[in-house]
Every structure is written in structure tokens, then in C-alpha cells.
Amino acid sequence: MKRRNLLQLGGATAGLTLAGIPLELLAAGKKGGVINVALQPEPPSIMIGTIQNGPALLVGGNIYEGLLSYDEQLAPQPSLATAWTVSPDGLTYVFKLKPNVRWHDGKPFTAADVVFSIDVFLRKTHARARSNMAVVQSIREVDPLTVEFKLKQPFGPFLGIFPANGMPMVPKHIYEGAADFLKHPAHATPIGTGPFKFKEWARASYIQLVRNDDYHVKDAPLVDSLYFHVIPDAASRANAFESGKIDVLPGGSVEYFDVARLAKLPGVVVTTKGWEMFAPLSWIVINNRKAPMDNVKFRQALSLALDREAMRKVAWYGYAEVPNGPFNRHLKYARADLPKLARDKDKAKQLLADVGYKGEPLRLLPLPYGETWQRLAEITRQNLAEVGIKVELAPTDVAGWNQRLNEWDFDLAFNFLYQHGDAALGVARNYTTSNIEKGSPFNNVEGYSNPKVDALFDQGQKELDPAKRQAIYFEVQKLLVDEMPVAWLHELNFPTVYRARVNNPINSGVGLNDGFAKAWLA
Amino acid sequence: MKRTQFMVKRVLQGLIAILLIATVNFMLVRAAPGDPVSVMAGEAGASDAQFVAQLRAQFGLDKPITTQLATYLGKVVQLDLGYSYRQQQPVLKLILDRLPATLLLTGSAFVLSLIFGITLGALSARKAGTWVDSAISLVALVFYATPLYWLALMAVLVFTVQLDWLPGFGFSTVGSGATGLALAWDIAQHLVLPVLTLALFYMAVYARMTRAAMLEVAQMDFVKTARAKGVKPGRILRAHVLRNALLPVVTLAGIQAGGLIGGAVLTETVFAWPGLGRLMFDALLQRDYSLLLGTFLVTAAMAVLFNLITDLVYTLVDPRIEL
Numbered sequence: 001m002k003r004r005n006l007l008q009l010g011g012a013t014a015g016l017t018l019a020g021i022p023l024e025l026l027a028a029g030k031k032g033g034v035i036n037v038a039l040q041p042e043p044p045s046i047m048i049g050t051i052q053n054g055p056a057l058l059v060g061g062n063i064y065e066g067l068l069s070y071d072e073q074l075a076p077q078p079s080l081a082t083a084w085t086v087s088p089d090g091l092t093y094v095f096k097l098k099p100n101v102r103w104h105d106g107k108p109f110t111a112a113d114v115v116f117s118i119d120v121f122l123r124k125t126h127a128r129a130r131s132n133m134a135v136v137q138s139i140r141e142v143d144p145l146t147v148e149f150k151l152k153q154p155f156g157p158f159l160g161i162f163p164a165n166g167m168p169m170v171p172k173h174i175y176e177g178a179a180d181f182l183k184h185p186a187h188a189t190p191i192g193t194g195p196f197k198f199k200e201w202a203r204a205s206y207i208q209l210v211r212n213d214d215y216h217v218k219d220a221p222l223v224d225s226l227y228f229h230v231i232p233d234a235a236s237r238a239n240a241f242e243s244g245k246i247d248v249l250p251g252g253s254v255e256y257f258d259v260a261r262l263a264k265l266p267g268v269v270v271t272t273k274g275w276e277m278f279a280p281l282s283w284i285v286i287n288n289r290k291a292p293m294d295n296v297k298f299r300q301a302l303s304l305a306l307d308r309e310a311m312r313k314v315a316w317y318g319y320a321e322v323p324n325g326p327f328n329r330h331l332k333y334a335r336a337d338l339p340k341l342a343r344d345k346d347k348a349k350q351l352l353a354d355v356g357y358k359g360e361p362l363r364l365l366p367l368p369y370g371e372t373w374q375r376l377a378e379i380t381r382q383n384l385a386e387v388g389i390k391v392e393l394a395p396t397d398v399a400g401w402n403q404r405l406n407e408w409d410f411d412l413a414f415n416f417l418y419q420h421g422d423a424a425l426g427v428a429r430n431y432t433t434s435n436i437e438k439g440s441p442f443n444n445v446e447g448y449s450n451p452k453v454d455a456l457f458d459q460g461q462k463e464l465d466p467a468k469r470q471a472i473y474f475e476v477q478k479l480l481v482d483e484m485p486v487a488w489l490h491e492l493n494f495p496t497v498y499r500a501r502v503n504n505p506i507n508s509g510v511g512l513n514d515g516f517a518k519a520w521l522a
Numbered sequence: 523m524k525r526t527q528f529m530v531k532r533v534l535q536g537l538i539a540i541l542l543i544a545t546v547n548f549m550l551v552r553a554a555p556g557d558p559v560s561v562m563a564g565e566a567g568a569s570d571a572q573f574v575a576q577l578r579a580q581f582g583l584d585k586p587i588t589t590q591l592a593t594y595l596g597k598v599v600q601l602d603l604g605y606s607y608r609q610q611q612p613v614l615k616l617i618l619d620r621l622p623a624t625l626l627l628t629g630s631a632f633v634l635s636l637i638f639g640i641t642l643g644a645l646s647a648r649k650a651g652t653w654v655d656s657a658i659s660l661v662a663l664v665f666y667a668t669p670l671y672w673l674a675l676m677a678v679l680v681f682t683v684q685l686d687w688l689p690g691f692g693f694s695t696v697g698s699g700a701t702g703l704a705l706a707w708d709i710a711q712h713l714v715l716p717v718l719t720l721a722l723f724y725m726a727v728y729a730r731m732t733r734a735a736m737l738e739v740a741q742m743d744f745v746k747t748a749r750a751k752g753v754k755p756g757r758i759l760r761a762h763v764l765r766n767a768l769l770p771v772v773t774l775a776g777i778q779a780g781g782l783i784g785g786a787v788l789t790e791t792v793f794a795w796p797g798l799g800r801l802m803f804d805a806l807l808q809r810d811y812s813l814l815l816g817t818f819l820v821t822a823a824m825a826v827l828f829n830l831i832t833d834l835v836y837t838l839v840d841p842r843i844e845l
Contacts, residue, residue, distance in 0.1 A: 034697065036696075041804065042804070044562070044608045044609055044610070045610060051562075051565075051566070052565075052566040052567065053562075053565030053566060053567075054565070124576075127563075127566060127569045127570050127572075127573040128566075128567075130570070130572070130573075131570065180580075182576065182577075182580060183580065183607070183610060187610065188610070202696075202796070203609075203616075203619060203620075203796065204620065204796030204797075204800060204801070205692055205693055205696070205794075205796045206692075206696050208696075208697070225697070227696055227697060229691070229692070229696065229794070230794065230796075231691060231794040232790075232791045232794060232800060232804075233791045233792050233794075235675055235792075236675070236678065236690075236691065236791070236792050236793070236794060239675070239678045239679060239682065239683055239690065239691075240690070240691050240794075242683045243678075243682045243683045243686070243690060243691075245689075245690075245691055396555065397556075397807055398556075398561060398564065398807060398808075399554065399555060399556025399557070399560060399561045399807065399808070399809045400554070400555040400556050401556075401564075402556050402560040402561060402563070402564035403555040403556035403557070403560050404555065406560055417567070418567060437570075437571065439563075439569070439570075439571055439574050440563065440569045440570065440574075441564055442567060442569065
């Protein structure tokens, strides 16, 4: 009961200060307090050099840091590196590290840690970091505060690959010489350079982090402690927020109808910021290997049959935008001049007649991530039925879904992927021929292959001049929209729901995954 | 002597059953699509052949399935439940960590439902046909028919969100630093809603069962004889009717007790209770084979054990039953 009163009081004061005082005066923030965050599912580990699922990144982003962080426009910002230079040929990058940075156990952070993290540790354990580092010829410690990267070929998005979630710095003095980086006792007590230190993990209940008093950024962090509460049921998470036990619901924590409900409560803020870096885009994967989906006209018909606007309103409660192609608008070089993907039933029927489709039933795999995706699957089936495409839903759980996509055992399947700020990092993998490989649901699962598209993505990745990159990616977007290898559905704007008394929970393009260093409580 | 023979025979039977169950479970779990590696790779949002191969080798999934089964059974015989690579902890430790919270929840619910169920059932039988009987039957029917999940959510909405009387999530107040009596009181408060939710269903079942059995027994000749002899009604009810009516209740209680360890997935999920049911459910979704098989094995062993105990209790309740 006391707690409840306290919360109401907190809400009231936050309202006053926000209304009365200009934000810059609050920038310094107040020290102290605890922030409670919902966490689901419980991650297997929060050592984000080895585990990269969403909940692990959410917690681990407070403990570990990358060389760079990124603002909402995705421009690189200093983090563990304070300055960086690029040689004119684009083959040599030199990073200056921040001096006097210490690991949570007190040991200094130096260039040796950077070289070890990237060249030794992450190359073994981190699939995304490994593929991003494929262009790197060598990483060298020039002096204890300088690191030099030599590239095999120019790599346009190079400065975009250093956020904590994609390239976390791990302590060399702890992991050096270990036989198996994936299984190491030190993972249980993670040591980073970040604003918060690991304190306690009560399995199935909560993870507690405490303020790092030795943090290298002045006046940060501001709160004393972070609790990440494991609450397995989505409806319970909404109730926990409403009852005051939880202060922050990260994107995707509760069903969208609950977001709409919670947004109306007093002292509650809903924001879609903080996902600019991830830029999620959803689509229906179309198995291009099988008839009739191997016919571009059939794929176009399928896309034209979809009522993305209705899905956006009904299933996503408005927290999604209809895209115009394969690029989320937050991505660099996303085209603004292409028309939004729209519904045209007559044209779809015409195309189907041209193809000679006889109503052979197709199997559609819904995403097993809760109500919203289930509704999307139902709307899709309805939409497709209206133009004469027969669809059977094949519901499965997460493991089954992964398995089916890994083995290309589907006709149509829902999927959504993060685009990681740059087409070379988060888009090319879904459409280039070299990415057709069983065993991953995130590569070119549809089996689309077009030498022209391959060539353009290859040029785009090697090009350094932004204007030329833009021209290349503009062309590839048009080409892909014409060929419709998959049916893009929505740019997803995951809403973060939090109490107004929590200030500054999100202050970069990486959002909550960048940690709560600047957050403070009114 | 007969008793010892019976026990030895049943224990041996039980052990064979458990081994069979372990084998069948192993095959069943593998029949589900996907494996722990595909789940972990999927969660990471990025994977490549090297990552997948690395994990498969680490989990021992690269060996032929018969070899895996042989290794598993060999370990089970030595009471080694294996290692959960996902959680990076031994399975036995994971299970033991969750055991206290689980037993506290299911045990409290078990005792509560038995006491109140039998009492209400007996009361209802005694007052058969009156408004008391109708009221108890109605309430029992409502709790019997209401889905547990809905009941749990409503309990949280009313008592936690609206009234703010009781905590609705977790095992204790996180970060309170309470110890000793204060901690016990805190846990007790957290226990109220999940235990009630879980107990109400079984309470309803026991009440209905006790009532029906008592009314049936009350018609029997020995009860009439007792009444004719002039035995007091209270004693007839307790010693003659209730005792004989308890057999079906014991059977059901045995089944409920066998599930004590398995926990209560739904209740634990809604109330974020750190119990075994959730551990098992998460292990299933994540295809954490060794953990899943470990929890299955422990629950199977418990079911076998409580079957045996139930049989022994029968002989106590009704001495005519022979082992």
C-alpha cells in the first residue's frame, strides 16, 4: 500500500516538473532510486558476447559497451572510442580509446581488450559480429589507447558495426586462454565497462544490476539499481505495470490491446523511439523455389491482395507503418519516392488468371509470438481468400517455426527482421544468392536469386561515397519491389511503455538496449 | 511379511516403469520439430553454419540418436540427470533450486483443498436438500467450471491492481532485504493468491466427491443398523459415513499429490511464481532436452511414489483392503 502511494506521488511530481520546467534544466537529473523493468523470456545468460537474444541484450546493454554508440539519425557517437579516422582509400580505420576506463573489477580497459574482443572472442562466438568482420584483414594495437583496423576491401557501413549489441567489448584478462568461450564460469558474473554492474540473478524471478560508481561518464548513471523482473505471461506483465510493480515495459512486452489500454492511464508515457537502429521490418516469406510462387506474377498478385492498412490498424493498433519496399524508412538510403504497397484486388485476380493458378492450397506459417501475429495470419488468410488464393494455417511453436524455415519447409511464412541501420548489414542478407543456405531463418530463406541484385548489393557494400551508395540502393529497391521476392508487410514501431517519473529511459537510436545510464527518477 | 513382499514388488515395478518412461520421453521429445540449437540461433536473430555446428557439438546433438539415448539412460541409472547447456547449470541443481517454491505452492494448495473440500462436502451432505447444500454446490460448481487462467488473472486484477491488498507477482518483494519472520510474512502474502487459485478447483472437486459418496454410503445397511442401534448422528457421520466415503477422495488426492512436483504451469505463469512447472514449460518451448527430460523423470518418479503411498493409505482408511 505504501508503495502504491509513493508511485502516485511520483507521478504527480513528474507531471508538475515536466509542465513547469524546461527540459534542459532537468538534463542533469536527480540521483537515486530504483527502476523496475519487465523481462521476458528469461535469457539463458546476459553475457552478450555469447548470447544475443532480445532479453539478454536488454540487460547486458547496461553492463557491456561498444566502441561507438548511435544517435537517432544513426550517426556514430563516442562511447569507448572517443575519436576515429578513416584513410582516403577506406581501407584503414584508427580508433582512439577513452583513457581511464576501468572494467567492473577495477582492471584498466585498453586496446588489448579491443583486439581480443573482436579478433579472438567474438569471431568465435558472435555470428553477426563474425560476418561483419569478414572484410577485416587485421586488427592491431598501436598503443594502449589506439587500435587500427586494416580492411581487405572498402566497406561502406564499417562505422555502423560497433554498437554494444553487435560488437560488445569483453575483458581479455578474464577470458584469455579459455578453452571454450561459449561455456565459461565467468559468464555467471559478467564484467563489463558499462554504467551498471551485475549484482544478483534469482532464476525465474529477477536480475539485479547496481550503479557503477566508477563509470567513465561524468554524472552517470543516476539511479542506484535496476531490477529486471521475469514475468512470463503477457497479461500479467500488463497487470504488473498497472499495479506499480513495473516501471518500464520494453517494446513487445505486452499485447497491443494492452498498450492502448495502459497508454490511457495517468502518468504513463508511450514512445516508439529507440528502435531506429534495429528498424524492424516484417514480411511474408514466399518460397520462391516452388510453383506457383516461382512466378513473379503470382508473388505480385499475393502482395496486391494484402490489406496492409487494415492489418496496421487492427492487429498492430497503429504501431506500424506500411512500407514501400524492402527498406524500413529509418534505414540509410531508404527511398521516399516509391508508392506505399497498396491493395488492388482486381489487379491481383487478373495476375492470378494470367498465371493460371487453380486454387492449389498453400501452407502459411504464422509467427508464434502471441496474439498479434495470430491475428495477422488470420487477416492474411482472409485477404488472400478474397482474391482466390487458398491458404491453410500451419501453427507451430518457436522451435518448430525455426526448424521449418531452416529447412525451407513452408510455402508462406511470417517473419520480421532487424535491419541494423544499413542495407549492407541488414538487408543484403535476405536477397543475395550467396545467402541461400539452410540452417538460418534470417538469410535468403525464400531462395530468391538475381545476378543484378547480387551485383548491386556487392557494389553498395564496397562503395564509400554516400551519393553513389544512395544511387545503388535506390536502384536495388526498385528492382526488388518489381520482383517481389517476399511480400513486405510493415515497418514495426515497437512501443515502449513507461511511467512519466522515469526520465530519459531512451536517448539513442539503440533505445533501451543502450542501457539506463542517463535515466533518472523524478 | 506380505507387506514387505508387496513393497519390494511395487518398488521394482516402479523402477522399470520409470526407465520405460525415460525411454519413451526421450523419443517423444525428439519427435517435436526443432532442437535447442535452432531455438538459440533463432533468438539471436543471426546465425551461420559455424555457429550452429559449434552449438550442436557442444550439446552433444551431433552424435547418432541411439548413442545419445544410450548415454542418457546410462546416466539416468547413475542418477545423473545431465547438464542444461542453455542454462549452463546441472539439471539436478536447476530442479532442486525450484523445488522449495513449487512445494510451498502445490503443498499449501493440496492441504487447503483437502481440508476445505472434505469439510464443505461433509457439511453439504449433512444438510442435503437445504439452502446450505445448494449454496455449497453452486460455489463448487462455479470454481470447478471456471478456467484457472481466467480466475488467476481476475484475482490479480481485483486484489492487486484494483484493491492493492495482496501482491500478485513473484515469490517475495524484490529488494526489500527482509529476513526471518518479516521474510516469511512477505512470502506468505505472495502465496495467498496463487494458492487460492490453485486450491479452489480441487476444493470444488473434493467437495462434490465427498458429498456424493457420503450420500451414497448413508443409504447403506450398516448405517441403518448403526442408526437402529442408537449411535449418535454425529458419530455415524464421522465414523461410519465419512470414513467409508473417503476412498474415492483418497484416489483423487493421490493423483493430485503425484502432480505436486510437476507444479502448476498456468498458476506459476500468471503469478510469475518461480516454480518447476514453468521450468518444464520453458524447457519444452526451448527444446532444452536434458532439462525437459530431467523434469519429466522427476515427476514420473513422484507419480509412481504417490501411487504406492495411495495404496498404503487405502489400507489405513479401509482395513478390509488387502495389499
